[in-house]
Amino acid sequence: MAIETHADAIMLRWTPEKEDLRELARRPAYRRQMVKPMVVAAILLAVGLVLKLTVLAVVGGVLLLLLGLLSGRARQLRWNNDPFVRDPVEYVADKRGLSRRQQDFECWWGWSRIRDVEESSRAFILRLGIGRPSDGPFLILPKRGLASAADETRLRELLDAQVRRRQTS
Incomplete structure (x- = not known):
């Protein structure tokens, strides 16, 4: 299946880095969830210490300790075990949706599948699916994959028009 692109499409190309996955943990929603x-x-720790209940403490x-370590360990395991996370990737965004291309993989999402967009200084983070704000898979679109600052502005405007405005209506 070949995904056709339009002339007004915005292309992002990059080779993923471990730092890209850390963007998910930097999100305010993730910190609130934790x-x-x-x-x-x-x-439990404080009550156990105050009441001298060793087991509770x-x-x-x-x-x-586990909560602090498990998040980082999950990202490390994902990086080590999922080839899609490490392979060079290309995303193309246009008025119809978002396509992803990799060496042995190609897929497309219509804008209705993208639930939310968060923007950090390094990336656009798109949440897919329905349900609670903490549920669903994420797509990380690092800004370094864009060809220019103008493309970053165009992508932001497209995401605003296709995802953010839909949320308010």
């Missing part, structure tokens, strides 16, 4: 279990673990401390 706060709840960390607060529970910290309360140990459980709280272990939970805090």
